Amino acid sequence: MSFTKVYRTLYRHYGPQHWWPGETAFEVMAGAVLTQNTAWSNVEKAIANLKRAQALDPKVITRLPHARLARLLQPSGYFNIKAKRLRNFCAWYLAQGGHEALARLATPVLRRRLLAVNGIGPETADDILLYAFERPVFVIDAYTRRLHSRLGHVRGDEDYETLRALFEKGWRGKGKIRLFNEFHALIVRHAKEICRPRPRCALCCLGEICPARVQ
């Protein structure tokens, strides 16, 4: 079973997912921090709070008192930690010269700098690289591990960089960006509906669109 076939099967079933939800690149980045180990529905409430307070902006966020920012982020959970992380990120973002300056950096450089920010780990960095800076990086999350370990492609406990290298290998051309974008979104969509911690399908985690059944 190839990654391509999993992708095609998911795409045929669910169609394009139009990720990342968010109107601006900065909203995507903020969402990537806020969604750490958190349901997206909760993140949406926090983002709505930021918008209502005219605070979905790096300069505004860095100036906001901690207690005020934490209150706006409250529905997304971990609000004290996330207030610090979001402010760390915003301070870094401004110090680096903003989006235009960052967009000129080569992907490996940009990735290293993102990872140097306290509160930005590998998955959050890759969300930002792929969905805000449109770089060809494959996001490895718990869903990706779960789906592909159930399909027998990996064990699931490999370290992050090992899996990222494995998933990024073998694709060619500029289509990688769109492919990685859609693939990750489809994996999340499929996980929410079918590939749960307790799978609903008796055959495999892909349920009715199980590739093993399709072939």
Add this chain to the structure above:
DNA sequence: ACCCAGGGTCATA
């Protein structure tokens, strides 16, 4: 009442 969610950091061995 319990489980889960689009992780990451820090202390400890």
Add this chain to the structure above:
DNA sequence: TATGACCATGGG
């Protein structure tokens, strides 16, 4: 390198 504790809300 590799565990474990911790962070906290809201929906099923």
